[in-house]
Amino acid sequence: MNDSTAAPFSYSSAFSRNIGWVTRDEQARLRAKRIAIAGMGGVGGAHLLTLTRLGIGAFNVSDFDTFDVVNLNRQAGAMLRTMGRPKAQVLAEMAEQINPDVSIQVQNDGVHSGNVDRFLEGADLYVDGLDFFAFEARKLIFAECERRRIPAVTVAPLGMGAALLNFVPGGMSFERYFRWNGCDEDEMAIRFLVGLSPAMLQRSYLVDPGAVDLVARRGPSTAMACELSAGIAATEALKLLLERGKVLSAPRGMQFDAYRNRVRRTWRPGGNGNPIQRIAIGIARRQLAAMRRAQRVADAI
Numbered sequence: 001m002n003d004s005t006a007a008p009f010s011y012s013s014a015f016s017r018n019i020g021w022v023t024r025d026e027q028a029r030l031r032a033k034r035i036a037i038a039g040m041g042g043v044g045g046a047h048l049l050t051l052t053r054l055g056i057g058a059f060n061v062s063d064f065d066t067f068d069v070v071n072l073n074r075q076a077g078a079m080l081r082t083m084g085r086p087k088a089q090v091l092a093e094m095a096e097q098i099n100p101d102v103s104i105q106v107q108n109d110g111v112h113s114g115n116v117d118r119f120l121e122g123a124d125l126y127v128d129g130l131d132f133f134a135f136e137a138r139k140l141i142f143a144e145c146e147r148r149r150i151p152a153v154t155v156a157p158l159g160m161g162a163a164l165l166n167f168v169p170g171g172m173s174f175e176r177y178f179r180w181n182g183c184d185e186d187e188m189a190i191r192f193l194v195g196l197s198p199a200m201l202q203r204s205y206l207v208d209p210g211a212v213d214l215v216a217r218r219g220p221s222t223a224m225a226c227e228l229s230a231g232i233a234a235t236e237a238l239k240l241l242l243e244r245g246k247v248l249s250a251p252r253g254m255q256f257d258a259y260r261n262r263v264r265r266t267w268r269p270g271g272n273g274n275p276i277q278r279i280a281i282g283i284a285r286r287q288l289a290a291m292r293r294a295q296r297v298a299d300a301i
Contacts, residue, residue, distance in 0.1 A: 009100050015055040026242050027055055033241050034058035034103075036123040036150075038111050038141055040087040041065065042221055043157055044129020045076035045094075046230035051127070052095040054234055058103040059095070060119055063088040064110035074157075074223040111137045116144050125240055127233050128154035133217045135180070135188045142167065142174035151240045155233040157225030159202025161257030162232050165195075165250050166240070172250040177271035189214050190284040195272050198280075199264040201257035215291050224258060232256070 011031065018027055033056055037044050040063035048061060065087050071078035077090040092104045111119050119141075120126065126145050130138050145152040149169040156163045167174050175181060178195045180188050206212070211220045232254075239245035248254055251271050256263045268274040272281060 011055070011099070011101060014099065015053075018055060022238070022242070030055045030238070030241060031057040033124045034060065034122045035237065036060040036062075036120055036126045037129050038062045038119065038126075038137065039129030039131060039134070040077065040091045041071065041129065041131060042074045042226045043155065043229045043233075044127075045087065045091045046226050047127050047129050047233050048091050048095055049076055049098065050230040050234040051237060052098045052102060054238065055099075056237075057099075057101075058105075058122070060105045060107070060121065060123060061088050061092060062107035062109075062111050062119055063091075064108060074221050074226050076226075111141055113140060116140055120144055120148060120150065123150055125237055126150050126152040127237060128152065132156075132192070132219065133185075133189065135185060135192070139175075139180060146173050153233050153236045153240070154196075155229040155236075156196040157221060157229045158197050158255070159205065159257060160222055160224045160228075160259040161202060161255060162225055162229040163197045163199075163253060163255040164232050164236065164248065165253045166236060166247055168240070168247065168249045172271065174250075177250045177268075179272045186214065186288060187285075189217075190281055190288060191272050194277055194280045194284055195268075197255060198253070198266040198268050198277065199255045200280075201255050201260055201262055201264060205259055213291065214288050215295055228256065228258060 015027060022030070035051055035056055037047050037059060040048065040061055044063065048059060066084050067078050067082045067087055067090065069083065077087055077094060082090045086108050088106045088108050092106050095102055095104060107115060107119060109115065126141065128138065142152055151169065152167040154165050178191050180191060183191065213219065236247065239247050251268045253266045254263065255266065268277055271277065
Protein backbone atom coordinates (compact mmCIF):
# COMPACT_ATOMS: atom_id res chain seq x y z
CA MET A 1 0.00 0.00 0.00
CA ASN A 2 2.88 2.35 -0.80
CA ASP A 3 2.02 5.93 -1.75
CA SER A 4 4.09 6.91 -4.78
CA THR A 5 4.06 10.57 -3.64
CA ALA A 6 5.59 9.74 -0.24
CA ALA A 7 9.26 9.33 0.59
CA PRO A 8 10.57 5.78 0.04
CA PHE A 9 9.84 3.60 3.07
CA SER A 10 12.66 1.81 4.85
CA TYR A 11 11.85 -0.47 7.80
CA SER A 12 15.36 -0.16 9.23
CA SER A 13 15.22 3.65 9.08
CA ALA A 14 11.65 3.91 10.34
CA PHE A 15 12.37 1.95 13.50
CA SER A 16 16.06 2.83 13.95
CA ARG A 17 15.33 4.82 17.13
CA ASN A 18 14.17 1.61 18.81
CA ILE A 19 17.76 0.36 18.58
CA GLY A 20 19.48 0.71 21.92
CA TRP A 21 16.46 -0.49 23.84
CA VAL A 22 16.39 -3.47 21.50
CA THR A 23 19.24 -4.89 19.45
CA ARG A 24 19.13 -5.02 15.67
CA ASP A 25 18.62 -8.77 15.88
CA GLU A 26 15.73 -8.28 18.31
CA GLN A 27 14.17 -5.69 16.02
CA ALA A 28 14.30 -8.22 13.19
CA ARG A 29 12.62 -10.77 15.46
CA LEU A 30 9.83 -8.30 16.30
CA ARG A 31 9.29 -7.71 12.59
CA ALA A 32 8.65 -11.44 12.16
CA LYS A 33 5.98 -11.59 14.89
CA ARG A 34 2.18 -11.56 14.52
CA ILE A 35 -0.07 -10.16 17.27
CA ALA A 36 -3.84 -10.62 17.48
CA ILE A 37 -5.85 -7.72 18.94
CA ALA A 38 -9.61 -7.93 19.49
CA GLY A 39 -11.29 -4.54 19.77
CA MET A 40 -10.12 -1.40 18.00
CA GLY A 41 -11.74 1.12 20.34
CA GLY A 42 -10.28 2.88 23.38
CA VAL A 43 -7.35 0.63 24.19
CA GLY A 44 -7.30 -1.64 21.13
CA GLY A 45 -6.61 1.11 18.62
CA ALA A 46 -3.84 2.55 20.77
CA HIS A 47 -2.40 -0.96 21.18
CA LEU A 48 -2.24 -1.44 17.42
CA LEU A 49 -0.53 1.88 16.70
CA THR A 50 1.96 1.54 19.57
CA LEU A 51 2.88 -2.00 18.56
CA THR A 52 3.19 -0.93 14.93
CA ARG A 53 5.66 1.76 16.02
CA LEU A 54 7.56 -0.95 17.92
CA GLY A 55 8.05 -2.59 14.54
CA ILE A 56 5.76 -5.62 14.87
CA GLY A 57 5.36 -6.92 11.33
CA ALA A 58 1.91 -8.55 11.30
CA PHE A 59 -1.45 -8.31 13.05
CA ASN A 60 -4.86 -9.93 13.14
CA VAL A 61 -7.38 -7.29 14.25
CA SER A 62 -11.10 -7.42 14.84
CA ASP A 63 -13.99 -5.11 15.69
CA PHE A 64 -17.64 -5.10 14.56
CA ASP A 65 -18.32 -1.47 15.55
CA THR A 66 -18.15 1.90 13.78
CA PHE A 67 -16.90 5.21 15.18
CA ASP A 68 -19.37 7.52 16.92
CA VAL A 69 -19.03 10.99 18.43
CA VAL A 70 -18.91 9.56 22.00
CA ASN A 71 -15.60 7.90 21.06
CA LEU A 72 -13.80 11.21 20.48
CA ASN A 73 -12.57 11.62 24.06
CA ARG A 74 -10.32 8.55 24.04
CA GLN A 75 -10.20 6.37 20.92
CA ALA A 76 -7.14 6.64 18.68
CA GLY A 77 -9.09 6.31 15.44
CA ALA A 78 -11.99 8.59 16.40
CA MET A 79 -11.94 11.81 14.36
CA LEU A 80 -14.71 13.75 12.69
CA ARG A 81 -13.64 12.35 9.33
CA THR A 82 -13.93 8.75 10.59
CA MET A 83 -17.43 8.98 12.07
CA GLY A 84 -19.56 6.05 10.89
CA ARG A 85 -16.59 4.12 9.50
CA PRO A 86 -15.62 0.60 10.69
CA LYS A 87 -13.11 0.84 13.53
CA ALA A 88 -10.98 -2.10 12.41
CA GLN A 89 -10.63 -0.74 8.89
CA VAL A 90 -9.76 2.78 10.05
CA LEU A 91 -7.07 1.56 12.45
CA ALA A 92 -5.61 -0.78 9.83
CA GLU A 93 -5.24 2.20 7.50
CA MET A 94 -3.58 4.24 10.26
CA ALA A 95 -1.11 1.42 10.96
CA GLU A 96 -0.29 1.19 7.25
CA GLN A 97 0.53 4.91 7.29
CA ILE A 98 3.20 4.10 9.89
CA ASN A 99 4.50 0.95 8.20
CA PRO A 100 3.22 0.36 4.66
CA ASP A 101 4.80 -3.10 4.71
CA VAL A 102 2.82 -4.27 7.73
CA SER A 103 0.56 -7.30 7.22
CA ILE A 104 -2.90 -6.81 8.76
CA GLN A 105 -5.73 -9.32 8.60
CA VAL A 106 -8.96 -7.41 9.35
CA GLN A 107 -12.20 -8.90 10.69
CA ASN A 108 -15.12 -6.46 10.71
CA ASP A 109 -17.53 -8.91 12.37
CA GLY A 110 -15.93 -9.18 15.83
CA VAL A 111 -14.75 -12.49 17.25
CA HIS A 112 -17.12 -15.42 17.75
CA SER A 113 -17.05 -19.20 17.64
CA GLY A 114 -17.29 -19.18 13.86
CA ASN A 115 -14.15 -17.12 13.24
CA VAL A 116 -11.95 -17.41 16.34
CA ASP A 117 -9.69 -19.93 14.55
CA ARG A 118 -9.04 -17.43 11.78
CA PHE A 119 -8.58 -14.60 14.28
CA LEU A 120 -5.84 -16.42 16.19
CA GLU A 121 -4.21 -18.06 13.16
CA GLY A 122 -0.46 -17.58 13.26
CA ALA A 123 -0.58 -15.36 16.36
CA ASP A 124 2.45 -15.28 18.65
CA LEU A 125 0.61 -13.17 21.22
CA TYR A 126 -2.89 -11.92 22.01
CA VAL A 127 -3.46 -8.38 23.33
CA ASP A 128 -6.94 -7.70 24.69
CA GLY A 129 -8.68 -4.54 23.46
CA LEU A 130 -12.29 -5.63 23.88
CA ASP A 131 -14.95 -3.45 25.46
CA PHE A 132 -15.31 -4.09 29.19
CA PHE A 133 -18.72 -5.73 28.69
CA ALA A 134 -17.72 -8.06 25.82
CA PHE A 135 -17.86 -11.05 28.16
CA GLU A 136 -18.64 -13.90 25.76
CA ALA A 137 -16.00 -12.90 23.21
CA ARG A 138 -13.44 -12.49 25.99
CA LYS A 139 -14.22 -15.90 27.50
CA LEU A 140 -13.89 -17.52 24.08
CA ILE A 141 -10.62 -15.85 23.12
CA PHE A 142 -8.82 -16.40 26.41
CA ALA A 143 -9.90 -20.06 26.48
CA GLU A 144 -8.58 -20.52 22.93
CA CYS A 145 -5.32 -18.78 23.82
CA GLU A 146 -4.88 -21.17 26.74
CA ARG A 147 -5.62 -24.17 24.53
CA ARG A 148 -3.18 -23.00 21.84
CA ARG A 149 -0.56 -21.88 24.41
CA ILE A 150 -0.64 -18.30 23.17
CA PRO A 151 0.37 -15.73 25.82
CA ALA A 152 -2.36 -13.15 26.47
CA VAL A 153 -1.99 -9.60 27.79
CA THR A 154 -4.81 -7.49 29.21
CA VAL A 155 -4.31 -3.92 30.43
CA ALA A 156 -7.44 -2.19 31.71
CA PRO A 157 -7.77 1.61 31.48
CA LEU A 158 -8.99 2.67 34.93
CA GLY A 159 -9.48 6.31 35.87
CA MET A 160 -6.22 7.97 34.85
CA GLY A 161 -4.14 4.83 35.09
CA ALA A 162 -3.93 1.22 34.00
CA ALA A 163 -3.99 -2.27 35.52
CA LEU A 164 -2.04 -5.18 34.04
CA LEU A 165 -2.67 -8.92 34.02
CA ASN A 166 -0.77 -11.45 31.89
CA PHE A 167 -1.93 -15.01 31.23
CA VAL A 168 0.93 -17.21 30.09
CA PRO A 169 1.15 -20.87 28.99
CA GLY A 170 1.44 -23.11 32.03
CA GLY A 171 0.31 -20.35 34.40
CA MET A 172 -3.04 -19.50 35.95
CA SER A 173 -5.77 -19.37 33.32
CA PHE A 174 -8.24 -16.56 32.73
CA GLU A 175 -11.11 -18.71 34.04
CA ARG A 176 -9.24 -19.86 37.15
CA TYR A 177 -8.46 -16.22 37.95
CA PHE A 178 -11.81 -14.53 37.23
CA ARG A 179 -14.11 -17.54 37.94
CA TRP A 180 -16.82 -16.67 35.42
CA ASN A 181 -18.27 -20.16 34.86
CA GLY A 182 -21.96 -20.24 35.80
CA CYS A 183 -22.18 -16.45 36.25
CA ASP A 184 -24.75 -14.14 34.68
CA GLU A 185 -23.61 -10.89 33.04
CA ASP A 186 -24.00 -8.80 36.21
CA GLU A 187 -21.81 -11.19 38.17
CA MET A 188 -19.24 -11.34 35.35
CA ALA A 189 -19.06 -7.54 35.32
CA ILE A 190 -18.49 -7.44 39.08
CA ARG A 191 -15.85 -10.18 39.04
CA PHE A 192 -14.08 -8.67 36.05
CA LEU A 193 -13.81 -5.22 37.64
CA VAL A 194 -12.65 -6.54 41.02
CA GLY A 195 -10.26 -9.00 39.39
CA LEU A 196 -8.72 -6.43 37.08
CA SER A 197 -8.10 -3.91 39.82
CA PRO A 198 -7.50 -5.50 43.24
CA ALA A 199 -5.77 -2.30 44.44
CA MET A 200 -8.64 -0.03 43.24
CA LEU A 201 -6.31 3.00 43.11
CA GLN A 202 -8.77 4.87 40.88
CA ARG A 203 -11.68 4.79 43.32
CA SER A 204 -10.60 7.72 45.52
CA TYR A 205 -10.89 10.40 42.83
CA LEU A 206 -14.12 9.33 41.12
CA VAL A 207 -15.94 12.66 41.48
CA ASP A 208 -19.27 11.50 40.01
CA PRO A 209 -20.05 7.91 41.06
CA GLY A 210 -23.32 8.09 39.12
CA ALA A 211 -21.29 7.96 35.89
CA VAL A 212 -20.45 4.32 36.67
CA ASP A 213 -23.56 2.45 35.58
CA LEU A 214 -23.14 -1.32 35.36
CA VAL A 215 -26.89 -1.59 34.79
CA ALA A 216 -26.71 0.47 31.60
CA ARG A 217 -23.29 -1.02 30.69
CA ARG A 218 -21.64 2.39 30.77
CA GLY A 219 -18.70 3.97 32.57
CA PRO A 220 -16.38 6.99 32.40
CA SER A 221 -13.07 6.81 30.54
CA THR A 222 -10.05 8.96 29.69
CA ALA A 223 -7.54 9.13 26.86
CA MET A 224 -4.75 9.18 29.45
CA ALA A 225 -5.72 5.74 30.72
CA CYS A 226 -5.91 4.35 27.18
CA GLU A 227 -2.47 5.68 26.23
CA LEU A 228 -0.90 4.44 29.47
CA SER A 229 -2.50 1.03 28.85
CA ALA A 230 -1.00 0.89 25.35
CA GLY A 231 2.48 1.68 26.65
CA ILE A 232 2.27 -1.00 29.31
CA ALA A 233 0.82 -3.60 26.93
CA ALA A 234 3.49 -2.96 24.29
CA THR A 235 6.22 -3.29 26.91
CA GLU A 236 4.77 -6.62 28.06
CA ALA A 237 4.55 -7.71 24.41
CA LEU A 238 8.22 -6.88 23.90
CA LYS A 239 9.26 -8.91 26.97
CA LEU A 240 7.11 -11.88 26.04
CA LEU A 241 8.10 -11.95 22.37
CA LEU A 242 11.82 -11.44 23.01
CA GLU A 243 11.82 -13.61 26.15
CA ARG A 244 13.70 -11.11 28.28
CA GLY A 245 12.73 -9.00 31.26
CA LYS A 246 10.56 -9.95 34.22
CA VAL A 247 6.96 -10.79 33.33
CA LEU A 248 4.30 -10.72 36.03
CA SER A 249 1.59 -13.29 35.37
CA ALA A 250 -1.73 -14.02 37.04
CA PRO A 251 -2.41 -14.14 39.92
CA ARG A 252 0.23 -11.39 40.09
CA GLY A 253 -0.48 -8.06 38.45
CA MET A 254 0.30 -4.37 38.58
CA GLN A 255 -1.66 -1.11 38.66
CA PHE A 256 -0.19 2.32 37.91
CA ASP A 257 -2.21 5.45 38.61
CA ALA A 258 -0.84 8.70 37.18
CA TYR A 259 -3.33 10.88 39.07
CA ARG A 260 -2.25 9.51 42.45
CA ASN A 261 1.42 9.05 41.47
CA ARG A 262 1.25 5.50 42.71
CA VAL A 263 2.15 2.03 41.49
CA ARG A 264 0.97 -1.11 43.23
CA ARG A 265 1.94 -4.71 42.57
CA THR A 266 -0.93 -7.04 43.34
CA TRP A 267 -1.01 -10.72 44.28
CA ARG A 268 -4.25 -12.62 44.68
CA PRO A 269 -3.58 -16.36 45.06
CA GLY A 270 -6.71 -18.13 43.87
CA GLY A 271 -7.78 -15.11 41.85
CA ASN A 272 -11.35 -14.12 42.67
CA GLY A 273 -11.54 -17.09 45.03
CA ASN A 274 -9.13 -15.27 47.34
CA PRO A 275 -10.83 -14.18 50.62
CA ILE A 276 -9.97 -10.52 50.01
CA GLN A 277 -11.46 -10.69 46.53
CA ARG A 278 -14.59 -12.42 47.79
CA ILE A 279 -15.19 -9.58 50.26
CA ALA A 280 -14.72 -6.99 47.49
CA ILE A 281 -17.07 -8.92 45.19
CA GLY A 282 -19.71 -9.02 47.94
CA ILE A 283 -19.51 -5.25 48.40
CA ALA A 284 -19.78 -4.72 44.64
CA ARG A 285 -22.86 -6.98 44.50
CA ARG A 286 -24.60 -4.85 47.12
CA GLN A 287 -23.68 -1.67 45.24
CA LEU A 288 -25.07 -3.08 41.99
CA ALA A 289 -28.28 -4.15 43.74
CA ALA A 290 -28.67 -0.62 45.08
CA MET A 291 -28.18 0.78 41.57
CA ARG A 292 -30.91 -1.49 40.26
CA ARG A 293 -33.33 -0.49 43.04
CA ALA A 294 -32.68 3.19 42.33
CA GLN A 295 -33.26 2.62 38.63
CA ARG A 296 -36.58 0.89 39.31
CA VAL A 297 -37.70 3.81 41.49
CA ALA A 298 -36.70 6.30 38.81
CA ASP A 299 -38.57 4.32 36.14
CA ALA A 300 -41.69 4.25 38.31
CA ILE A 301 -41.79 8.02 38.77
